[in-house]
Amino acid sequence: MPAKAKPKPTAALDTLSFEDAFAELEEIVRQLEDGSLTLDEALALFERGQALSARCQQLLDTADLKVQQLAPRPGGGYQLQPFAPDER
Amino acid sequence: MPDLWTVSTLNRYVKQSLETDYRLQDLRVSGEISGFKAYPSGHWYFTLKDGSAQVNCVLWRTRAERQSFLPRDGDAVVAQGNVTLYETRGQFQLDVVSLQPAGEGVLYREFVRLKAQLEAEGLFAPERKRPLPAGPPRRIGLVTSPAGAALRDILNILRRRWPLAEVVLAPTPVQGQDAPPQIVAALHACAACAPDVIIVARGGGALEDLWCFNDERVARAIAACPIPVVSGVGHETDFTIADFAADLRAPTPSAAAELVTPDQQQWALNLEALRLRLAETLQAHTRDLAWALAERQAQLRGLSPQGQLRSARQRLDDLSARAGSALGYRVSLDRARWRGLSQALSTLDPRAVLGRGYAVVTTTTPTQLGPAGAVVRAAAAVQPGQTLRVQVYAGEFITRVE
Numbered sequence: 001m002p003a004k005a006k007p008k009p010t011a012a013l014d015t016l017s018f019e020d021a022f023a024e025l026e027e028i029v030r031q032l033e034d035g036s037l038t039l040d041e042a043l044a045l046f047e048r049g050q051a052l053s054a055r056c057q058q059l060l061d062t063a064d065l066k067v068q069q070l071a072p073r074p075g076g077g078y079q080l081q082p083f084a085p086d087e088r
Numbered sequence: 089m090p091d092l093w094t095v096s097t098l099n100r101y102v103k104q105s106l107e108t109d110y111r112l113q114d115l116r117v118s119g120e121i122s123g124f125k126a127y128p129s130g131h132w133y134f135t136l137k138d139g140s141a142q143v144n145c146v147l148w149r150t151r152a153e154r155q156s157f158l159p160r161d162g163d164a165v166v167a168q169g170n171v172t173l174y175e176t177r178g179q180f181q182l183d184v185v186s187l188q189p190a191g192e193g194v195l196y197r198e199f200v201r202l203k204a205q206l207e208a209e210g211l212f213a214p215e216r217k218r219p220l221p222a223g224p225p226r227r228i229g230l231v232t233s234p235a236g237a238a239l240r241d242i243l244n245i246l247r248r249r250w251p252l253a254e255v256v257l258a259p260t261p262v263q264g265q266d267a268p269p270q271i272v273a274a275l276h277a278c279a280a281c282a283p284d285v286i287i288v289a290r291g292g293g294a295l296e297d298l299w300c301f302n303d304e305r306v307a308r309a310i311a312a313c314p315i316p317v318v319s320g321v322g323h324e325t326d327f328t329i330a331d332f333a334a335d336l337r338a339p340t341p342s343a344a345a346e347l348v349t350p351d352q353q354q355w356a357l358n359l360e361a362l363r364l365r366l367a368e369t370l371q372a373h374t375r376d377l378a379w380a381l382a383e384r385q386a387q388l389r390g391l392s393p394q395g396q397l398r399s400a401r402q403r404l405d406d407l408s409a410r411a412g413s414a415l416g417y418r419v420s421l422d423r424a425r426w427r428g429l430s431q432a433l434s435t436l437d438p439r440a441v442l443g444r445g446y447a448v449v450t451t452t453t454p455t456q457l458g459p460a461g462a463v464v465r466a467a468a469a470v471q472p473g474q475t476l477r478v479q480v481y482a483g484e485f486i487t488r489v490e
Contacts, residue, residue, distance in 0.1 A: 022358075029362055064247075065254075067243060070259070
């Protein structure tokens with residue numbers, strides 16, 4: 001029997017935010033729990049789910065608060081620049 | 089060319105000028121107490137202020153002991169005393185002789201008036217309050233002083249609780265008369281960066297230090313902000329107009345940071361739970377499939393030639409068992425019929441007739457009736473002198489015809 005996993009719109013893992021990865025993982029678990037999938041589909045989803053959970057874990061483990069500050073732009077308006085608390 | 093003075097000489101001269109100006113001696117000044125401190129030495133130091141100015145005051149121990157009440161920040165008072173100069177610093181101050189309470193403070197009255205006005209406009213109405221984002225915030229806006237302790241506290245908490253977030257700081261002074269329009273501008277610039285939530289914060293301080301958060305412009309900007317705003321101004325006991333206008337009031341800047349972030353450890357647990365469910369679902373799925381497979385295999389076995397043979401054999405067994413039992417039935421039926429027949433037969437037994445006294449006479453030699461043993465049914469069939477066999481119920485004997 002030819003393996004034919006249902007093609008899923010799978011975003012590249014390393015660009016996924018924690019929230020998006022977590023939401024997709026939740027959806028996959030829901031689908032798997034629904035149980036109306038073929039084995040191939042279930043296995044493909046399971047693999048994706050594992051990758052997503054690893055991505056979430058990695059984001060949790062390595063997150064480092066990014067702080068930017070708004071500074072007036074010479075021509076008017078504002079621009080974002082890295083915040084250096086020692087400047088002042 | 090003017091005279092050259094030393095600083096000391098200058099200050100001494102100004103001090104004397106102040107102290108010899110009769111209008112600046114034994115005068116009464118109304119204002120609000122702020123930054124009140126009673127030193128261990130027994131002296132009191134504080135400032136008197138109104139909406140736009142303040143003056144340093146000192147009340148020496150011997151006079152402090154005679155005061156009828158202990159002033160607190162925010163108290164409106166009338167101070168009686170003399171203007172003088174603190175030479176060391178070149179600061180003029182009021183040498184207070186006595187203090188009298190003077191009803192509610194002007195600032196407090198202004199606070200109450202503005203609060204009532206904005207409340208009447210519906211600016212603080214609960215239905216105006218926007219809920220904070222349900223999920224973890226990706227971008228958090230901060231409107232506060234870049235140099236304040238509040239910012240440091242907030243960043244520490246965000247780092248600990250939800251370091252996945254990105255912070256956009258909109259720096260602004262948070263103290264002084266010029267602060268309100270700058271706070272408003274910072275809030276607008278911050279909202280333009282489309283954060284999920286904005287924290288407007290300032291650390292604790294004297295009442296007048298927080299005053300820019302009682303400004304009408306700041307309150308209106310917060311209420312009109314398209315992004316949910318959490319206020320964290322001063323200490324727990326400080327309530328500002330900005331707090332009422334905000335979607336959520338946090339008692340302190342740190343508390344504001346906690347309110348807008350989920351707990352990272354909680355999310356690690358959520359993730360772990362989801363991972364377990366994931367593993368479980370696949371197990372359940374494969375288990376279901378295995379069962380379905382076993383069921384189909386059983387069905388398949390029933391359809392195989394061996395299976396058919398086996399089932400045919402079974403059918404045969406079944407039939408023969410049924411045949412056996414049918415036969416048994418038949419036999420018992422026959423036995424019953426046989427018993428009936430044999431009873432009927434026994435009634436026909438000639439010996440039964442003999443029992444009643446009849447006898448059977450047969451020939452002993454061949455005669456016209458036939459070979460020996462023929463039954464004699466007529467007297468004319470026998471000749472005198474002929475021997476005959478007479479059979480009775482019990483035995484038989486030979487007789488001769490006379």
